[in-house]
Structure formats: C-alpha cells, structure tokens
Amino acid sequence: MNPTDSEIQLKIGRDVESVGWSWIWVFDPGEPAVPSFAYTIGLFRTFSHPEVVVVGLPESTSHAVLEAVFDSVESGARYASGSVSDEILNGFSVRFEDVSSVLAEENLVQAFVFNSGEVEVLQMVWPEKNGKFPGDDGAPSWLEERQKLHS
Template sequence: MSSSTVFEKLEHDIEKHGWHVLSVLRKESPSFSYTIGFQETLKHPEILMSGLRTELMHKLLNNIGNLIKKGYTFNDGDTCNEVIKGYPVKFLSVSSHQVEEYFRAAVVHYGKDNFQALQCIWPDKDGNFQLETDVNQDILA
C-alpha cells in the first residue's frame, strides 16, 4: 500500500470514526499499534500498545477510544480495568525521543511537537506491569 493511500485512509477514518489505528509489524522486536486522531477529535493524547497480536491491539485501542468518548481520561500513571477483561492496564507517557520513531504517521499528520502520546501497557498473568522493554513489549517511557 502506498504512503498516499495510507494517509488517505487515515484521514477518512479520522473524519468518519474520530481516529485511525495504525499497526507496525516487526520481526526483530514486538509489533505495535497506535492511534492517530485522539488529539484532534477527542482532545486526548494518542495511545500506543506493543507486543500483542495486531488485531487484538487494534480492538483494544478502539475500546480505549470509545471509553474516552464516554468521558474517561487517561494520564501518565493511570490504570484502568475497563480495557482488558479481568486485567488492569497502565498508561505511561511516551518519552519525547521515542515519539518520532514510534509515531511516524502521527508526526506527519500533526507535526513533531503538536501532539502528546501515552503507551498502554498490559500486565503479566499475575497482574504485574513491566517497567523496561523485554521480548513481550517495548516500554517507551
């Protein structure tokens, strides 16, 4: 798919749904998915997830968007039990040096310093959150 086609779909989805979810498949490290449009339409930071199946991350990011539409707001350090049934998730601010690498389409859409970004991290089966990157998910804080 050409980059112009990707950006046409992105703009269409933002206009129709309020946001677009973009997935990046990687072989050497965890794949990730992120939103573009939350800042613009919901006045909320964009959100990234890493390390799950892209289809699942797409669904979870859409769930987060729907929660935001209902009035939820997520900030650095917040947890939420409404995203993954039976498990909390945690939101962390993405460090500024990671934004350009991980949110490339959002940087093109908004400009480099014109949006905020959070990462939604998921816990292990015991409900513990990792604080550093491992083979399961990148941590961008």
C-alpha cells in the first residue's frame, strides 16, 4: 500500500466511524469517453448492505444520490438486484442491479481495500427524463453507454 492509499483509507475509516459511510468520486480527465462514477464505502460494514455505485452523473449529483441511498438504508431499506425505489431521485424511480465481481473489483478498489476484499456491490441505475431505463424499449441509445462500468 502506498502512502496515498493509506491517507485515503484513513479518511474513509474516519468517515465510516463518524457518520457510517464514505464515498469516492472516480473520473479520468484524460479519457472523457469513459463515464465517471461514484460509490459508497461503509454500507457493507455498517449495515451488512451491498455498497452502491452510480455511473454517469455529475459529481455533486452523484454525492446527493449516494447520500439519499445511505439515508434510505440507515432508515431500514434494503436493496437487492431488481429492487426499484422511488425514494432516491425526486420524481423518478431508480433500479438496482448486480455488478459482476470482476467489474466491482476493478472499479471499486477502495471499497475492497476497506472491506478486506469482502464486499457485495449493486449499481443504482437511473432513467432518462421519460422514465426509460437502459435496455427498455424506446430508451435512448446513449443511456446504456453512459451508465456502463468499464474494465
């Protein structure tokens, strides 16, 4: 582990201890075609709940969405693959889907370090303005690509 990782993990540990969770924003300024994403760290340890990743939203929106997920889980909600919630985005439903272990380990590195390699991950998938999710009939083609985790 390099010193930067240690500093990051110390901050994550302090966040989880004081408020129950932390989050990480991931982006590649050199590769704008790869969608940015954000994910929780601490839901697994604090609530035995899968960590949650959201892809393709701006940083401030991602934080607000993940904070809403945390608040919902803290209040007793439990999400699994296929769960739908109207509690996260005002006026829209969101859906939760499994993330393959390979994609999860490649992309949510700090969650795996924090949880000593033992963590489940769900992706919170958001709809476009007409309520269509990626893969739905009539959903715009950009929607799936914008929410895709890359390896």
